[in-house]
Amino acid sequence: SGINAEYGTSSAEDAQQLFEKKPELFDVYHRGFTNQVEKWEINPVDRIIELIKSKGDAVSIADFGCGDAKIAQSVTNPVYSFDLVKTNEHVIVANSKKVPLGNKSIDIAVFCLSLMGTDFREFIREARRVLKSKGTLVIAEVSSRIPNVNAFTAGVEELGFKLLSKEEPNTFFTEMVFKKVKPKENKGLFETLELKPCTYKKR
Secondary structure, eight states: OHHHHHHHTSOHHHHHHHHHHOHHHHHHHHHHHHHHHHTSSSOHHHHHHHHHHHTOTTOOEEEETOTTTHHHHHOSSOEEEEESSOOSTTEEEOOTTSOSOOTTOEEEEEEESOOOSTTHHHHHHHHHHHEEEEEEEEEEEEGGGOSOHHHHHHHHHHHHEEEEEEEOSSSSEEEEEEEEOOOOOOOSTTTTOOOOOOOOOOO
16 A cells, blocks of 8 residues: 555654554555465464563563554553554553663563664664573564565574574565674674565555
């Protein structure tokens, strides 16, 4: 849809201003997004919820671009759910480039179909800031948005992560799990990370 295209090719600040002026647009965007994902046999957020449950209820989670904060509503863990619009009481309104959490304060950082906009690299950088040493980064993203999965994982690793697993549970999305480690030598792999704008097919 046009909203997806606009959201995908603008910065987080631009998107925030757009949604502040027209909150109903976020509603339309998120409803279309939810309808699309519901058609998938396997829902990435459900897989992430299972992963969190397997780690026990003491681990803390930062859910970047949380939408309706399904993770927070599905686990007993401390979950900090961030998005540009407050859709319910679980959501903290924040730009994913700068969230109100301290350095090395979180066990698991999640991006579930939420690396939107031109500045998505800054979101991953912010996730690394708030993650504890050896903390877990989970990225689930629409497969068609990732031009080269190996180049993408190599770029994230350069920032200071180690890839633990990479799966494609269905043809629609790719799920990557990383552990926070020391940064690698900067060869520009992270800075040139690419994601295509999001386009959901209407069915």
